[in-house]
Amino acid sequence: MSDDILIITVMSFISGTVTAALGFGAGLVLTPLLTFLMPIKQALAVSALVFLVTSASKAYIYRKEIVKRVYVKGLSMSIMGLVVGGFSVSVINPFYLEKFLGLALLYFAVNAIRRKDETKSLIPSFMFPVMGGFMSIMTHAGGAFFFKYCRLNSLDRMQTVGTLAGVHFTLNIMKAIFFTVSGFAASSYIYTLIPAYIASIAGTNLGRYILKNHLDEDLFAKGVGALLIILSFKFLFLTS
Numbered sequence: 534m535s536d537d538i539l540i541i542t543v544m545s546f547i548s549g550t551v552t553a554a555l556g557f558g559a560g561l562v563l564t565p566l567l568t569f570l571m572p573i574k575q576a577l578a579v580s581a582l583v584f585l586v587t588s589a590s591k592a593y594i595y596r597k598e599i600v601k602r603v604y605v606k607g608l609s610m611s612i613m614g615l616v617v618g619g620f621s622v623s624v625i626n627p628f629y630l631e632k633f634l635g636l637a638l639l640y641f642a643v644n645a646i647r648r649k650d651e652t653k654s655l656i657p658s659f660m661f662p663v664m665g666g667f668m669s670i671m672t673h674a675g676g677a678f679f680f681k682y683c684r685l686n687s688l689d690r691m692q693t694v695g696t697l698a699g700v701h702f703t704l705n706i707m708k709a710i711f712f713t714v715s716g717f718a719a720s721s722y723i724y725t726l727i728p729a730y731i732a733s734i735a736g737t738n739l740g741r742y743i744l745k746n747h748l749d750e751d752l753f754a755k756g757v758g759a760l761l762i763i764l765s766f767k768f769l770f771l772t773s
Contacts (some may be wrong), residue, residue, distance in 0.1 A: 537570055545583045545729040548744070549736025551592075560673025562586065562639055565634065565764040573627050573634070576596040578718030580673050580728055583710040587733035595739055598695025607662040607679060608700050614666025614675075615704060618713055619711050624670055634672050635768030641677050642761035658685045662700075667702050672710070676701065687757045 548563035567576035590691065592599070622630065661682040667674030679700055683693040710717060 537681055538728060540570060541567065541579065541583070541726065542728045542732045545587070546732035546736040548583070549587050549718075549733040550740040551736075552691045556691075560669070560676065561638060561761055562764075564673045565638065565767065568631070568767070573631050574622070574717045577622065577670075577673065578712035578715075579722060579726070581705060581712045582718070583729050583733055584673060584701070584704040586730040587711045588698060588705045589735055591698040591741075592695075592702040592735040593735065595691070595695035595698045600683075600686075600690045600692050600696050602709060603688060604696050604699045605663075607682055607696070608703055610659055610662040611666030611669070611675070611700065611767040612707075613702060614663040614668075615670050615707060618667040618670035621667075623715065630671075631768040632675075635765045637668065637672050638761045638765035638768070641674060642758040642765065644677065645758035645761065646755050647756070654707055658682060665712070666704065669676050669701075670708055675704070711731075 542565050544566050550559075551562055563583065564573075564576050564580045567574060567579055570576075571579070616734035625633075661678045665678030665682065667675070668678060676697060678692060679697050683696050688696060714721070
């Protein structure tokens with residue numbers, strides 16, 4: 534196993550744990566970390582392949598928690614954002630894409646730390662899955678918007694995680710096809726990333742165990758928020 538694949542495998546384990554325990558966040562962790570190894574568009578492509586397997590595992594684990602009504606409505610609206618985001622990521626200069634990711638990280642970090650009321654919003658609820666689809670392909674960070682949409686539809690914690698998993702899995706199928714066909718990452722990654730797939734599934738199961746038994750959600754959210762702030766500085770101030 535090459536050093537890069539080993540590092541990606543470790544990162545995948547961490548991201549799988551985060552997304553299963555918190556319900557969103559893997560894209561906010563894995564994609565920025567991968568940019569230490571490769572250009573941002575390649576990092577987005579590799580992340581898409583890993584997240585396809587992670588989300589499949591999580592969707593299976595939480596399949597009984599998926600609220601089909603919210604899943605169908607949210608997915609149908611998110612596809613609109615996904616199409617716009619796919620076009621945008623294809624044409625935007627990597628420099629500006631990195632700045633966009635940095636701002637997104639900072640935004641989500643502040644929200645995670647503040648822990649705002651997720652059952653109220655001044656923005657129409659249908660806009661959240663649209664924005665989620667857009668951010669999902671631009672940064673793999675659409676989960677926060679889907680999370681908000683689920684909460685606005687009065688889903689409880691486990692239903693939110695399950696419905697998010699279902700939406701993410703379906704969108705990740707589309708993203709993996711897009712990034713592979715577009716050539717942002719070599720097709721050989723499909724099989725060389727097998728260790729990362731296994732690690733992501735293991736991380737997902739660990740995250741589920743933590744979620745059910747040991748998670749101090751407020752402390753964990755603040756820790757993730759602090760990490761995202763640090764990562765945002767890389768894109769906002771350390772790239773040129």
